[in-house]
Amino acid sequence: MLGMNDWCVDPSCGNLGENVDCCSLTYFSLSCSRLTSIKLQMWNLPALEELQISRCQFLKSIIGQSGQVLRSTSGSRAFPSLISLTILSCSKLWTIDDLLAEEYLPAIERILIESCGSLWSLPDERFGNISSLRDLRITDCRRLSWKKGFLLPSSLQSLTLNNCGDISAWVPSCLKNLASLVTLRICMCRHITSIPGSLWTTNLTSLENLLIWSCPDIVSIGGENAISEIQNVSIQWCYKMEDLKQPVVR
Structure with missing residues (x-):
């Protein structure tokens, strides 16, 4: 059993993912x-x-x-202390559903999934059960399917959805319980047509930063008055939007 705190693995590591056992490791960067x-x-x-x-x-x-969620030989959860999870540029990865179970990640605060072009599913209904989650970023995963729904926990403070498949069936409903949300970024998301103006003042009461870029089908977000209380706003390249003159930057 290894006894180090930080571990970075280089591309020649072989199939190390088969067996990793270390009781004191706090940081693990795997690129293989x-x-x-x-x-x-x-x-x-x-x-x-x-x-x-x-x-x-x-x-x-x-x-x-x-x-099924598995436990170690000592009976503890697989990642009981994990706070931050990043999965980046794994072009052939198609599923990570088991990893994102709440039982695996009871303490998780930040999840970043980026540039995984083959990823076709996430345990969308499980996000809402991760009560510790503060920051969720899903970027450049265009093949994702959200047929089962998209639930988010009320603990969320920052949300980035960028070119992550068709989420239009769940926007704006997935945003309605996010009273703690401070930062919202929606970029390159097709088929979203509107976000009601009441959402900004009634549901997203803590929102300070709003960025909406390159959403080609969005027509309305409620007009200028609806977002007037949000401190930092950037809305650009949404060419069908009718109730705002773009760019909006403040």
Whole structure:
């Protein structure tokens, strides 16, 4: 069993994702060109606070066993201390559903998923159960399907949705319980047509930063008066929008 606090793995590591056991590791950066899968039942990292999986170009899946959350041999949760999770530029990755179970990540505060072009599903209905989540960013994952819904926890303070598949069926409904949200970024999201003006003043009462860019189908967000109380606003390149003259920058 390893006893280090920080661990970075280079691209020649082999299929290290098969077995990682370290009782004191707090930071783990994994970038491995040979890695094809990560089997969570083989990982035991009880002290891990930050996990970054990046540029694993042949990684296809991050899975548990039969869809069930597994526990380590000591009986503790798989990642009881994990605060920050980043998955970046894993072009062939298609599923991470098991990893995002609340039972795996009881303390998670930040989730960033970016540039995973083959990713087709997220456990959309589970996000709403992660009561510790503060920051969620999903960027450049254009094949994502949200057929099961998109629920978000009321604890969320920052949300970025950028080119992440068709979420139009769940916007604005997914935003209605986010009274703690401070920052909202919506970019390159097709098929969203409108956000009612009442949302900004009734539901998103803590919002200070609003960015809406390059949403080609959005027609209305309620007009200038609806967003007048938001301190920092940037709305640009939404060419069908009728109730605002763009760009809006303040």
